[in-house]
Amino acid sequence: MNGEILSELILGKTISESIYTELKERISSLKSKGTTPGLAVVLVGTDPASEVYVRMKGKKCEELGMHSVTITLPENTTQEELLKKVGELNNDKSIHGFLVQLPLPSQIDEKTVINAIDPKKDVDCFHPTNVGKMLIGEPEFLPATPAGVQQMLVRSGVDTKGKHVVVVGRSNIVGKPMAAMMMQKGNGADSTVTVVHSRTKDLPGMTRQADILIVAMGKPNFVTADMVKDGAVVIDVGTNKVDDPASPKGSRLVGDVDFEKVKEKASAISPVPGGVGPMTISMLMANTVAAAERAAR
């Protein structure tokens, strides 16, 4: 590449709006046949960030005309009590999908709880059955954040076929499923995938090879312009709260990518906020609608 690169913004906020428009049609079709898609969210304790996410999910359900249930349990809830609630939701016909908001208090084992969720209602796609199905290319659900990233690429017209995708981060929630999805056969995938993490030698040397760079580290502004190839597509999953005395709140959200500098080099880039964040909720809603459609068949 030479000369100026005018980078295109990949705005999850805008893309998610068109997803909601499509979902509304599917929801009204389901309702006309007597099914209202239902999502339940279980929140244990009073983690402020979790409370915000749970409120956002409930609000979006209501906007879409879906049935929404929020179950709030006290911080000292036992694992048995939570498992009982999970069992009730598994058997509740009005609930097509549900999730238990993470993190959970230390007396509760997250894996035991996730394993107790009926895979058909596991709209977070954390249950090992659903992770396995995704890996073999026969997904029941796709995990919301990586699915959101994939939709951002597809709906922005980014060609992924044969492209080198470098995923920074290997968490079970973002990095690993992201890599697994991009290496599948088909539209929005068919990529050659490299996953890098904190034990990777020469991280900048690896990220510079990316045609499409997907960053999910949780390290504010870590990816600098010298780590990005000219013309690369950059998707920033990172969501980090940093101090900002100039802001009325005293803080602001930034991604893992040094947006201002990297946008001078990238052909397309997603901002934070307004990038991956809004996509995650839209994919959760899409999973719930898909679960309701399957249940209604």
Ligand code: NDP
């Ligand atoms: P984790 O902390 O679980 O994983 C972070 C990953 O980044 C790890 O694999 C870690 O490597 C790697 N990493 C950390 N530091 C470095 C480094 N210096 N060099 C190379 N690799 C490094 O985070 P998540 O995957 O859950 O989340 C990542 C970010 O995405 C966070 O900011 C989070 O808030 C955000 N997020 C945003 C969502 C959204 O909807 N927008 C949804 C989910 C997450 P190692 O494994 O070796 O430790």
